Amino acid sequence: MSDLESFRAETREWLEANCPPEMREAVRDEGDVYWGGRNAKFKNDAQKAWFEACRDKGYTVPEWPKEYGGAGLNPAEGKILRQEMARIGARPPLSSFGIWMLGPALLHFGTEGQKQRFLNEIANGEIRWCQGYSEPGSGSDLVSMQTFGEDKGDHWIVNGQKIWTSYADEADWIFCLVRTDKQNKYQGITFMLFDMAGEGVSTKPIKLISGNSPFCETFFDDVKVPKSYGEDIPAYVGEINRGWDVAKYLLGHEREMISGAGGGDRTAAIGAAMKRNAGELDPVLRAELAQFDVDALSYAAMGEKFLDELKVGKAHPAQPNMMKYVGTELNKRRHELMMAAGGSRALEWESEETSGGKPSRNWLRTKANSIEGGTSEVMLNVISKRILDLPGA
Amino acid sequence: MPLYYDEDQAMLAESAQQFMAEEGAIAKQLRHWRDRDCKDGFGHGLWKQFAEMGFTGMLVDEDDGGLGMGHVEAGIVLEQIGRNLTPSPFLSSSVLAATALKHGSDDVRGRWLPGLIEGEKVYSVAIDEGAKHRPETIACKAEKSGNGFRLSGKKDFVVYGASSEMIVVAARTSGSDSDADGITLFAVPQDASGMSHDSVRLVDSSMASHVTFDGVELDGDAVIGEVDGGREVLNAMLMAGRVGAAAEGVGVAQGAMDMTVDYLKQRKQFGKLIGEFQALQHRAAHLYSEVEIARAVTIKAAQLLDGGSEKADLMASVAKAKVAKAAGLAVKEGVQMHGGIGMTDEYDIGLYMKRDRALQEFLGDQYYHAGRVAEMSGY
Numbered sequence: 001m002s003d004l005e006s007f008r009a010e011t012r013e014w015l016e017a018n019c020p021p022e023m024r025e026a027v028r029d030e031g032d033v034y035w036g037g038r039n040a041k042f043k044n045d046a047q048k049a050w051f052e053a054c055r056d057k058g059y060t061v062p063e064w065p066k067e068y069g070g071a072g073l074n075p076a077e078g079k080i081l082r083q084e085m086a087r088i089g090a091r092p093p094l095s096s097f098g099i100w101m102l103g104p105a106l107l108h109f110g111t112e113g114q115k116q117r118f119l120n121e122i123a124n125g126e127i128r129w130c131q132g133y134s135e136p137g138s139g140s141d142l143v144s145m146q147t148f149g150e151d152k153g154d155h156w157i158v159n160g161q162k163i164w165t166s167y168a169d170e171a172d173w174i175f176c177l178v179r180t181d182k183q184n185k186y187q188g189i190t191f192m193l194f195d196m197a198g199e200g201v202s203t204k205p206i207k208l209i210s211g212n213s214p215f216c217e218t219f220f221d222d223v224k225v226p227k228s229y230g231e232d233i234p235a236y237v238g239e240i241n242r243g244w245d246v247a248k249y250l251l252g253h254e255r256e257m258i259s260g261a262g263g264g265d266r267t268a269a270i271g272a273a274m275k276r277n278a279g280e281l282d283p284v285l286r287a288e289l290a291q292f293d294v295d296a297l298s299y300a301a302m303g304e305k306f307l308d309e310l311k312v313g314k315a316h317p318a319q320p321n322m323m324k325y326v327g328t329e330l331n332k333r334r335h336e337l338m339m340a341a342g343g344s345r346a347l348e349w350e351s352e353e354t355s356g357g358k359p360s361r362n363w364l365r366t367k368a369n370s371i372e373g374g375t376s377e378v379m380l381n382v383i384s385k386r387i388l389d390l391p392g393a
Numbered sequence: 394m395p396l397y398y399d400e401d402q403a404m405l406a407e408s409a410q411q412f413m414a415e416e417g418a419i420a421k422q423l424r425h426w427r428d429r430d431c432k433d434g435f436g437h438g439l440w441k442q443f444a445e446m447g448f449t450g451m452l453v454d455e456d457d458g459g460l461g462m463g464h465v466e467a468g469i470v471l472e473q474i475g476r477n478l479t480p481s482p483f484l485s486s487s488v489l490a491a492t493a494l495k496h497g498s499d500d501v502r503g504r505w506l507p508g509l510i511e512g513e514k515v516y517s518v519a520i521d522e523g524a525k526h527r528p529e530t531i532a533c534k535a536e537k538s539g540n541g542f543r544l545s546g547k548k549d550f551v552v553y554g555a556s557s558e559m560i561v562v563a564a565r566t567s568g569s570d571s572d573a574d575g576i577t578l579f580a581v582p583q584d585a586s587g588m589s590h591d592s593v594r595l596v597d598s599s600m601a602s603h604v605t606f607d608g609v610e611l612d613g614d615a616v617i618g619e620v621d622g623g624r625e626v627l628n629a630m631l632m633a634g635r636v637g638a639a640a641e642g643v644g645v646a647q648g649a650m651d652m653t654v655d656y657l658k659q660r661k662q663f664g665k666l667i668g669e670f671q672a673l674q675h676r677a678a679h680l681y682s683e684v685e686i687a688r689a690v691t692i693k694a695a696q697l698l699d700g701g702s703e704k705a706d707l708m709a710s711v712a713k714a715k716v717a718k719a720a721g722l723a724v725k726e727g728v729q730m731h732g733g734i735g736m737t738d739e740y741d742i743g744l745y746m747k748r749d750r751a752l753q754e755f756l757g758d759q760y761y762h763a764g765r766v767a768e769m770s771g772y
Binding site (some may be wrong): 079293381 | 665764
């Protein structure tokens with residue numbers, strides 16, 4: 001048996017022993033997702049047991065090095081673990097912006113001291129992070145952001161406002177773009193890390209068309225941010241005034257995450273499930289579903305190819321933009337079709353049968369997919385310039 | 394298995410790309426034969442060169458003198474064929490007929506494979522009966538006759554049929570027209586008496602036959618595989634052919650897209666390169682995405698087929714449908730973005746549009762395959 005085959009066999013056995021049956025069911029609502037953090041509560045014992053088993057094994061972040069809380073898996077092993085988890089429908093043991101976004105940035109740009117502290121806290125689910133990027137006047141044109149940190153020697157005094165901060169009201173810390181040089185547009189931004197419990201930080205949830213409030217406005221009113229949290233633990237990633245490099249690197253990861261390239265619901269075919277729910281499908285709807293399934297199954301293959309290439313450095317650096325564009329447009333189409341197949345039942349906003357209006361609320365939520373993390377139009381701009389090398393600004 | 398080419402496959406891709414760009418180029422092959430009104434529609438010299446490159450027998454088992462490669466490798470060659478619009482019997486002979494012959498007896502393989510591997514012979518397949526691909530229904534009949542069979546009926550869209558030394562024919566040996574069972578495959582030699590070709594040129598300048606079998610007497614040793622058990626062989630052929638056609642379609646899409654993106658960087662209007670206009674940039678970027686995805690799903694389907702996966706049939710249909718959509722978009726956007734010059738015969742972009750049209754139809758169009766995906770998925 002090859003090393004990989006025996007790894008697969010061991011993984012299968014480990015999952016069998018450690019993944020409770022409840023954790024193999026599809027995620028139904030927000031409570032089924034475990035985000036970690038200081039105030040985290042487990043929904044049930046199964047969620048707790050599954051999280052702890054993965055944490056102890058390094059499987060909350062399987063491909064991170066062991067010294068930072070991961071399991072040190074190589075890309076081939078990581079793929080096998082994903083496949084085996086998908087095979088039994090295992091839920092992710094821990095979800096967080098620390099895993100998806102800050103972690104990769106720290107692995108790339110962080111000091112040893114930052115990695116030791118922050119990566120372990122993320123892997124162990126101790127600290128829940130949020131991301132402070134967009135501002136009311138800076139959406140697609142992110143680099144125009146104005147939140148300012150005044151240099152006071154050993155600390156900054158930060159003033160300004162962020163918007164669309166996902167789960168800011170539940171986060172412990174924020175990784176935040178702060179302008180530290182007003183004269184220099186691109187090289188005047190610092191990628192700061194600070195505690196949301198600090199004085200002067202406040203959040204206000206934004207109610208969306210879905211009726212839910214996953215995003216916040218975040219206000220900074222004379223927030224004191226020390227420049228260092230101890231030896232070799234600066235309060236910023238990369239260099240002062242060079243935070244845009246980190247932000248751009250991280251946007252790639254954000255786009256990869258939103259793209260759903262890793263599989264799961266975002267890449268699944270839906271026709272068969274729609275037929276089961278609806279009983280009978282209108283022939284034209286059936287045809288649309290078939291076209292959708294062709295696109296979704298094709299996109300799943302693209303996701304697999306993209307991740308395989310990414311792991312070995314073969315992917316074009318701008319490819320996450322393409323994945324994000326296609327993945328989010330596909331997801332919007334998926335929910336349009338699910339609403340159509342669901343009929344009047346899918347319109348219900350609060351009923352028990354729809355778990356509180358899940359079909360319609362989810363449908364509305366997907367409309368943000370092609371806006372957040374860079375709009376589809378911005379993605380197409382980036383593909384034109386960086387991949388197709390088309391001329392013009 | 395990662396979803397990208399391994400080292401050997403990358404080397405094959407490089408040599409196939411170089412070879413096809415030089416020897417299979419549009420001016421050297423497609424236009425050359427078309428403008429001479431060649432009755433074959435392809436060059437036998439190039440077919441010999443394919444043999445020298447090892448392409449002709451790449452899917453044939455090593456024990457039979459081939460290279461024993463898989464559909465990922467065949468797809469690599471086909472993508473380059475598509476990119477250069479190289480007219481060749483590769484898909485019909487080296488993919489479809491070769492897949493059928495794998496199921497043949499020692500005698501059948503010994504009779505037909507050497508000529509294929511050497512590039513001496515060309516084979517085609519006769520599946521369709523009518524203008525649309527409906528292989529679920531086969532009416533063409535082969536009745537017992539002495540030690541052999543008597544073949545009667547008609548077949549359509551037999552690509553390069555009139556130039557072929559042998560045609561693999563799917564015929565009914567028992568049951569009714571739409572039965573899954575009762576199919577037998579036959580290797581029908583060119584000189585079989587009672588077989589006639591009505592050979593027509595298609596929109597893409599390839600040649601295809603309407604073939605009539607008027608009581609064609611066949612020896613028992615013309616049978617490929619089991620009598621009445623041909624559906625399995627036919628399905629294997631169809632999967633291989635669909636994945637192969639998808640790979641060729643990816644090449645057509647890529648070729649059309651490359652030409653078009655180049656054109657956007659050269660053509661000036663309103664004092665600007667037209668590629669500076671966001672209205673065109675976004676369409677080009679969308680097209681790029683679709684072509685990338687079409688390639689990914691085609692390689693995936695080929696890997697599944699090579700691995701003997703039970704998902705291969707579904708993914709072959711997904712790939713064929715997706716490539717049809719992506720390549721269709723590539724050629725339509727290609728002609729539109731080229732503007733008036735795209736409508737001229739002198740410019741190659743229109744040739745891509747024509748080839749795409751024929752390739753879309755071959756072994757089932759996107760509507761057929763999307764419908765098949767729905768059926769196989771249970772709705």
